[in-house]
Amino acid sequence: MSSGGILSLPNELLIAIATAGQGGSVAVQQLRPEWSLSQVCRRFRDIIVGAPVLWTLIELDLHSDMLADIANLYFTRSQACHLRTILRECKDTDDELIAERLSVIVPHIHRIRQLRIFLFANPQIALAPLRHVAAPNLERLEIRNTLEAFEMNPVEIFSLGAPMLTFICMKCITPHFPVPWAAALTHLKLHRDGEWRDSSSSLAATITTQCLCLAHLSLSVVYLEMGRLHLPFLERLHIEIPEEDQHHLLAIFDLFDTPALAEFTISGTHADQILVLFNSTSLPHSSFPALTSLTFVNGSCACRVIPADAHPITSAPRLFPALSSLSLIHQCFTPHLVTGIFASASTWPLLQTLTLCPPGHRSLDDVCEALWNARHAKARTLPKVRLSAPLLARILSREKEEEEKSGMDMEFFDPSQLISAFR
Incomplete structure (x- = not known):
């Protein structure tokens, strides 16, 4: 297609192309379609910047000094739309610095529908900003920690509630049970490596008494030291x-x-x-x-x-x-x-x-x-x-x-x- 042909694309088609290009995950923000297309010409920039739906997938590197600026740009351009947020950390980032940068999303947590966090950190320090927070629209939460520190205590997150939360996946992180957001869960994945043991029956008790809608469960067997599970509607089960x-x-x-x-x-x-x-x-x-x-x-x-x-x-x-x-x-x-x-x-x-x-x-x-x-x-x-x-x-x-x-x-x-x- 000629240059003139590209520039003559209808607004709706241009937005559709940019939306389709967001299917993949990229580490460098400038390579995302909303960035690259907005730099083609002034018309493209006006269309892309003026389409809030194109700014709802936020991918941030927690070690980046530009994190706050990039995050605020997405929060502004997405207007009132619900958000999907992915946060990544490299191994050499200080835990307290991770917590400071993670706190950038807290004022906007009510707009986040899906949240994925990839850590190499002490989760009690790094995830502290999410402790006394409510996430009223959060539906899907995934936190993966590659730092295998089995002696770490359970982590408290969203203690003020997350009533829409249906999907949780956590690796090498243990939520502090009981939790105020278990009632709507349909999918729960909790996995740990090594010989760590749950020292109480709180997990089994929480799942049995609160997760009444649970249909899919995936657990490391180390979580099941102290109790049996009664799950009348469970359809799929994976034990590791x-x-x-x-x-x-x-x-x-x-x-x-x-x-x-x-x-x-x-x-x-x-x-x-x-x-x-x-x-x-x-x-x-x-x-x-x-x-x-x-x-x-x-x-x-x-x-x-x-x-x-x-x-x-x-x-x-x-x-x-x-x-x-x-x-x-x-x-x-x-x-x-x-x-x-x-x-x-x-x-x-x-x-x-x-x-x-x-x-x-x-x-x-x-x-x-x-x-x-x-x-x-x-x-x-x-x-x-x-x-x-x-x-x-x-x-x-x-x-x-x-x-x-x-x-x-x-x-x-x-x-x-x-x-x-x-x-």
């Missing part, structure tokens, strides 16, 4: 077990009274505990009548020998009568699990999909062999198998070598999509 922890799966499952739960994902599991879970017939306090999807994820498992007391799977898990989808991601002893599942396939009446992503390459041949042998299982139609790229390639290679089809319904599965969903 630290690598050094030795929590037993049966004890973890028995913490949840969640009759509506449909999807359950546990990270940090081992095959011997999965076998015990599958062979169990009941839990003292919990049941999962609506659970249709169950996923076990492991990271870098070093297990080499399966324990002698890990009994093979003899039937479908009675604990999960509605289970239709089972996923084993980077799970140790995947061949052992696959053999047991297919050997008892006739007793899994609703199982439709089995997703497999073995750890590394050392077990690919064994998993391939277990799947190949499943063709001869005298059972009902086998479930569809979703396979990681290396495993699918190994199966297809074997089909080619032996000039024989496996007879399985197979498709590709990318495990990175599942794992990144909980980061």
Whole structure:
């Protein structure tokens, strides 16, 4: 398009182009579309500056000396519009300086609908400006701290209320429970690394008594030392077990009274505990009548020998009568699990999909062999198998070598999509 053509764009189209360009996140303010387009000519500047909707996404570097000036420019040009605000800190910024710069947004907190903060700091100091504050229109809050200081005390934020808050994600930061903004929560993610422990039952009590609308919950198991959770409307649950922890799966499952739960994902599991879970017939306090999807994820498992007391799977898990989808991601002893599942396939009446992503390459041949042998299982139609790229390639290679089809319904599965969903 010629220069004259660009300059002749209708006002509405120019604003639409600038709005579309705001979909990505950039670190340098001058590269944002509202900045670059406003510098093309006087007409463009008048249009862009006069469109409040283009100044509602505020991205600020907390280490920048220009933060206050840039923030005030956005607060002014956005007029009365609701805001989305992203604040980032580099590692070398002083905690008290972070707090001072974070305080710039406090007078405008009533306009902020979404707030994301990325820290490398002591959160009790850095987040102090948000302590005795009300956020009446805040709907989504995300705070991620990469400073792994496990001894830090819980942080109090928005003590004057945030009645519209439905989504919270916090990493390496613990809110001070009970909180005055839990009633509307539908999504809650709290994750910590390492061996930090919650020293009270306040979290479990708060979630059970206040988060009555909670539908999606993602927690590190270290938050669940002191209590059980009764969540009648919870639909999706993700629990993360630290690598050094030795929590037993049966004890973890028995913490949840969640009759509506449909999807359950546990990270940090081992095959011997999965076998015990599958062979169990009941839990003292919990049941999962609506659970249709169950996923076990492991990271870098070093297990080499399966324990002698890990009994093979003899039937479908009675604990999960509605289970239709089972996923084993980077799970140790995947061949052992696959053999047991297919050997008892006739007793899994609703199982439709089995997703497999073995750890590394050392077990690919064994998993391939277990799947190949499943063709001869005298059972009902086998479930569809979703396979990681290396495993699918190994199966297809074997089909080619032996000039024989496996007879399985197979498709590709990318495990990175599942794992990144909980980061």
